[in-house]
Amino acid sequence: MKALSLPLLLGAVFFTHEARAQASVKPAAAAPAKFEQLARTPQMGWNTWNTFACDIDEKLIRQAADALVASGMRDAGYVYLNIDDCWHGERDAKGFIQPDPRRFPSGMKALADYVHARGLKLGIYSDAGAHTCAGRPGSRGHEYQDALTYAEWGVDYLKYDWCDTEGLSAPGAYTxxxxxxxxxxxxxxxxxxxxxxxxxxEWAKDVGHSWRTTGDIYPCWDCEFNRGTWASLGVLPILDKQANLRKYSGPGRCNDMDMLEVGKGMSEDEDKAHFSIWAMLNSPLIAGNDIRSMSAATRKILTNRAIIALNQDERGIQAWRFMNDGQLDMYAKPLAGGEWALMFLNRDDKPRRYTFDWNAHHIVDEISGSQVHFGKQRHGYTDLWSGATGDTARPAALTVPAHGVVVLRLQHQASGS
Structure with missing residues (x-):
């Protein structure tokens, strides 16, 4: 599809009706920019794709909204309910996109009202190309029309994909x-x-609130799932691709490691590790399981507020690997108030016992300027999965599960405490 020039496109919008014309051609007071007040911490929510793919309709979205509330996920921070690919119908005679009338007969505005009434926000999906990844109408040549339509529907979130984009400039299309x-x-x-x-x-800090850093995720620990011309990645391959990216992350801008696969077939320890990694590295926490029927164990992992708090820390500093011992990796994350989080990640197929000598470690973060010397500053700590407590006066004797983690949150203790 040949892209329309901006003057022609704005002209098309003008003749729909006066309100649309004013919204689309109103001069900006300043240069266009993303909405800076949004996503100061990584966004949290739920997305349809990982479980339902194209098998979606308005009944499912209403059920998901209710489940987000009933499960406690909304109150834990999961406020975005995101409809992925395949909601699209056709464009009308003026080029405005319509929802699939069979799957969404009540329309998106009514669905947004239902979601908003439950204290949630509605997300939607489109593509920078002429077609989405599932072959529905993309936004190429209709960007201003689509943005205006989403605003009129009451949409709060746009996931913008990259299929059917041969010859396009990514910075240009997303801008x-x-x-x-x-x-x-x-x-x-x-x-x-x-x-x-x-x-x-390298270029999207002023364009979007998050950007994907890899291809799609797959619910496995350490694998690549071959899909012919491309491959989906497991937890560890995605983690390993984050090396050297942390300097680009911060409040209002984060490296997106794709949606969560918690509750999608991995072991409970793998799910805990997956969730902890995403939280420590400040990835958006977008659940992808069937929240209507998830197990108590899955719900407990997804609503672990102590782990979520690491992801939502106001400083927005992404964790980094400061040390490793064979198959045991150690990550550090400076937090607000001078606190720290440490994650011990066991990549191995068997449990690992490890003694961490606090006195031996002076951790320095060159990016944030944070540092801590556990041998000179006594800290108390809490294991955020088991609830066990301790302090740095003596070495920590850890047992890290196979394909699992131990995550500790540390607070400085005043002298004599």
Whole structure:
């Protein structure tokens, strides 16, 4: 599909009706920008794709909204309910996108009202190309129309994919949609799903709130699932691709390691590790399981508020690997108030016993300027999965499960405490 020029597109919008014309051509007071007040900490929510793919309709979305509330996930921070690919119908005679009338007969505005009434926010999906990854109408040449439509529906979040984009400039395409969202006037979180092909971390800070750093995730610990022309990645391959990216992350901008696969077939220890890694590295926490029927164990993992708090820490500093011992990796994350989080990640197929000598470690973060010397500053700590407590006066004797983690949160103790 040949992209329309901006003047022609704005002209098409003008003749729909006066309100749309004013929203699309209203001059901005300043240069277009993303909505900076959004996603100061990584976004949290739920997305349809990992479980349902194209098998979606408005009944499912209403059930998911109710489940987010009933399960306690909304109150734990999961506020975005995101409809992924395949909601699309056709464009009308003026080029405005319509939802699939069979799957969404009540329309998106009614669905947004239902979601908002439950204290949630509605997310939607489109693509920078002429077609989405599932072959539905993409936004190429219709960016300003689509942004205006989403605003009128009451959408709060846009995941923007990168299929059918041969010949397009990624920075240009994503900046165009950013400008369209700003012109439409409704604050909408902008999630770039470009798979890291064009290194969005280098140019997207002022374009979107998060950007994918890899291809799609697959619910396995350490594998690649071959899909022919591309492969989905397990937890460890995605983690390993984050090396050297932490300097690009911060409040309002984060490296997106894709959606969560908790509750999708891995072991409980693998799910805990997966969730902890995503939290420590400040990835968005977007659940992808069937929240209507999840087990108590899955719900407990996804609503572990102590782990979530690491992800939502106001400093927004992404963890880094400061040490490793064979198959045991150790990550550190500075937190607000001078606190720290340490994660011990066992990549191995068997449990690992390890004694961590606090006196031997002076941890320095060159990016944030944070540092701590556990041998000179006594800290108390809490194991965020078991609840066990201790302090740094003596070495920590740890047992890290196979394909699992131990996550400790440390607080400085005053002298004599």
């Amino acid at each position: 165009t949609m950013r400008d369209a969202l700003r012109a439409a006037g409704r604050p909408i979180l902008f999630s770039l799903c470009e798979w890291g092909n064009n290194k969005p971390w």
